[in-house]
Amino acid sequence: MCEDRQSRRRRDPAATRTALLRAAGELFAERGFDQTTVREVASRAEVNQALLFRYFGSKQELFAEVLSHNSEALLDGGSPEELPRRILESVLSEHVGAGTEHTLVALLRSFSDERAARLLRDELGGAYAERLARFTDAPDAELRADLVLAWFFGVGMMRSVLRKSPLAEAPTEVVVDHLMRAVSLLLEKNSPTGGDED
Amino acid sequence: MCEDRQSRRRRDPAATRTALLRAAGELFAERGFDQTTVREVASRAEVNQALLFRYFGSKQELFAEVLSHNSEALLDGGSPEELPRRILESVLSEHVGAGTEHTLVALLRSFSDERAARLLRDELGGAYAERLARFTDAPDAELRADLVLAWFFGVGMMRSVLRKSPLAEAPTEVVVDHLMRAVSLLLEKNSPTGGDED
DNA sequence: GCGAGTAGTAAGCAGCTGCTTACTTGTCGT
DNA sequence: ACGACAAGTAAGCAGCTGCTTACTACTCGC
Numbered sequence: 001m002c003e004d005r006q007s008r009r010r011r012d013p014a015a016t017r018t019a020l021l022r023a024a025g026e027l028f029a030e031r032g033f034d035q036t037t038v039r040e041v042a043s044r045a046e047v048n049q050a051l052l053f054r055y056f057g058s059k060q061e062l063f064a065e066v067l068s069h070n071s072e073a074l075l076d077g078g079s080p081e082e083l084p085r086r087i088l089e090s091v092l093s094e095h096v097g098a099g100t101e102h103t104l105v106a107l108l109r110s111f112s113d114e115r116a117a118r119l120l121r122d123e124l125g126g127a128y129a130e131r132l133a134r135f136t137d138a139p140d141a142e143l144r145a146d147l148v149l150a151w152f153f154g155v156g157m158m159r160s161v162l163r164k165s166p167l168a169e170a171p172t173e174v175v176v177d178h179l180m181r182a183v184s185l186l187l188e189k190n191s192p193t194g195g196d197e198d
Numbered sequence: 199m200c201e202d203r204q205s206r207r208r209r210d211p212a213a214t215r216t217a218l219l220r221a222a223g224e225l226f227a228e229r230g231f232d233q234t235t236v237r238e239v240a241s242r243a244e245v246n247q248a249l250l251f252r253y254f255g256s257k258q259e260l261f262a263e264v265l266s267h268n269s270e271a272l273l274d275g276g277s278p279e280e281l282p283r284r285i286l287e288s289v290l291s292e293h294v295g296a297g298t299e300h301t302l303v304a305l306l307r308s309f310s311d312e313r314a315a316r317l318l319r320d321e322l323g324g325a326y327a328e329r330l331a332r333f334t335d336a337p338d339a340e341l342r343a344d345l346v347l348a349w350f351f352g353v354g355m356m357r358s359v360l361r362k363s364p365l366a367e368a369p370t371e372v373v374v375d376h377l378m379r380a381v382s383l384l385l386e387k388n389s390p391t392g393g394d395e396d
Numbered sequence: 397g398c399g400a401g402t403a404g405t406a407a408g409c410a411g412c413t414g415c416t417t418a419c420t421t422g423t424c425g426t
Numbered sequence: 427a428c429g430a431c432a433a434g435t436a437a438g439c440a441g442c443t444g445c446t447t448a449c450t451a452c453t454c455g456c
Binding site for chain 3: 208209211214245246248249252
């Protein structure tokens with residue numbers, strides 16, 4: 001740090017792009033899409049704000065890039081049985097600004113933006129729900145999956161966005177434990193349906 | 199309707215105030231605090247936008263007034279046993295713009311606003327969680343209550359704000375049924391704790 | 397009828413937003 | 427060494443935001 005990058009480290013387009021993406025990812029997660037300005041992003045990245053438009057075209061496209069860049073990691077890898085736990089842990093990961101897991105927080109803060117809402121509902125939500133639905137053979141499996149997903153998102157919202165006590169301070173394992181127990185009731189095989197099924 | 203109110207029905211401050219509150223309530227629920235402009239509110243209320251500031255001082259105060267005006271109905275009335283179901287139904291009430299039940303939707307869309315977040319977390323959330331916690335005697339009753347509340351809010355978000363299928367289209371009773379069954383697992387008396395309690 | 401006070405109006409201000417443009421400066425192939 | 431092109435910069439634009447101000451005109455007590 002504190003190298004004289006004023007005139008030295010200039011002209012590094014890859015680093016500039018990365019810095020912008022990083023800063024944008026952090027700020028979108030911290031404040032949401034609306035509340036983040038391109039000037040803030042450029043400032044945190046220590047980059048001239050005109051470059052943001054040179055590299056990404058618009059604030060929306062930058063947002064989309066941040067999301068697609070980060071959301072892949074949420075869906076891939078790991079065994080299917082671990083999926084609920086993995087979604088949960090990504091939702092519960094506390095400290096925003098660390099790596100790439102805070103995409104969900106960014107989305108939960110930004111669904112006033114149409115694109116963010118679509119992504120949360122259709123792409124990410126759709127993929128999660130589809131996989132969760134496989135855990136049960138109940139006739140309304142998809143609805144049950146949606147309910148589970150809604151829970152995960154709701155917990156993420158209350159914990160990471162709103163930071164409500166005591167939920168925000170509870171150890172991750174305790175929260176996961178409670179949730180998984182209730183979820184298994186909704187998603188168990190040979191589920192004895194309550195009676196309603198349409 | 200269609201009376202020549204241009205010059206007739208003027209000079210009715212009470213009606214003007216009410217019209218502004220109504221329009222604001224609808225728009226905040228439809229678009230959230232950030233995405234709603236004072237010009238839109240005034241326009242929907244068919245009122246000059248300067249009057250909005252005469253009557254309410256600022257957009258923030260108008261928002262606060264809308265919320266306090268509507269949120270009382272959410273907490274009062276009904277027996278304690280019905281509380282979870284009542285919260286749920288207010289969260290699940292589909293059509294925004296009807297009466298006063300869409301306060302929660304407005305809040306869920308607006309928590310980028312600091313005041314909305316505080317209200318959702320501390321006042322409304324706090325009151326709900328406290329009451330929900332009374333349903334169980336588990337040592338971590340408050341955490342369990344938060345988890346239940348997070349679920350309700352999450353379901354409200356997915357259903358009323360994001361409108362994800364099939365959750366958005368599912369009959370209210372079916373959703374309530376599923377939720378109540380899982381909730382009773384978390385909030386039952388003499389709950390056999392999993393082992394963790396801090 | 398008439399002055400007073402207030403509901404209602406039109407116009408506009410300062411500040412911020414996303415985005416652009418005209419320009420300078422560094423880098424690299426030749 | 428130098429010319430060309432790309433990376434980086436400063437300044438500014440149009441549009442919108444919440445909010446204000448200077449004004450008109452209605453209503454009501456007298």
